[in-house]
Amino acid sequence: MSNSDNKPLLVDIPKSFYSDETNAPFAKCLNCGRDLQEGQTQYIIEKAIKRYKDYSSTDTIFEYAICMDCHQKFMSVYSQESLANIQTYFLENARFDHKRHHLIEKLQDGVFEVDEWLSHCIIKGTPVSEMTEYQIGAQCVGDKMAALQMPFLIGNEALDEIMQLLSNKTIDGMNGFIDEFFGLPPDLKKLLKDTGVFVL
Numbered sequence: 269m270s271n272s273d274n275k276p277l278l279v280d281i282p283k284s285f286y287s288d289e290t291n292a293p294f295a296k297c298l299n300c301g302r303d304l305q306e307g308q309t310q311y312i313i314e315k316a317i318k319r320y321k322d323y324s325s326t327d328t329i330f331e332y333a334i335c336m337d338c339h340q341k342f343m344s345v346y347s348q349e350s351l352a353n354i355q356t357y358f359l360e361n362a363r364f365d366h367k368r369h370h371l372i373e374k375l376q377d378g379v380f381e382v383d384e385w386l387s388h389c390i391i392k393g394t395p396v397s398e399m400t401e402y403q404i405g406a407q408c409v410g411d412k413m414a415a416l417q418m419p420f421l422i423g424n425e426a427l428d429e430i431m432q433l434l435s436n437k438t439i440d441g442m443n444g445f446i447d448e449f450f451g452l453p454p455d456l457k458k459l460l461k462d463t464g465v466f467v468l
């Protein structure tokens with residue numbers, strides 16, 4: 269039963285996409301401060317996670333939620349060339365494969381297992397148990413998560429490759445935007461610049 273419209277299904281936001289800071293769903297857009305839980309506001313959540321192999325525990329390095337309006341403003345700093353490069357990279361490398369389709373079918377039957385969706389790098393296929401740093405991303409609408417292409421996990425190996433696809437002009441623009449708009453402490457700004465912002 270393939271979902272011919274490819275419409276995302278709305279599910280409750282799982283705890284792995286709660287803010288670590290508040291232990292609750294993200295309340296506000298990082299950039300404009302808009303209330304994210306009310307109504308039909310669309311937004312993206314990104315969390316960068318460090319995993320300690322020996323202790324099998326994790327730390328969230330940074331996390332944020334940003335509304336689609338602000339995300340679009342942010343995307344406008346990307347050059348056409350960089351955008352095209354990233355799009356091609358995802359088309360050629362993202363593993364929207366049999367396993368993924370199986371998860372979507374389960375979702376259509378009312379079973380959403382977020383850990384399965386985040387069990388390996390969407391690009392490289394590396395299991396999360398073999399990674400020390402990765403990012404997870406999700407798309408949400410108000411107090412629900414929209415599941416289809418997202419949520420997913422990207423390991424740092426693939427993130428490094430994506431950063432290589434960006435032109436210097438795009439990197440300058442991205443850094444300028446982070447400086448100007450993201451109300452983050454300097455060390456987090458640096459981390460965000462080093463790893464990039466999800467571009468989907």
Ligand SMILES: [Zn+2]
Nearest residue numbers: 297300335338
């Ligand atoms: Zn916003």
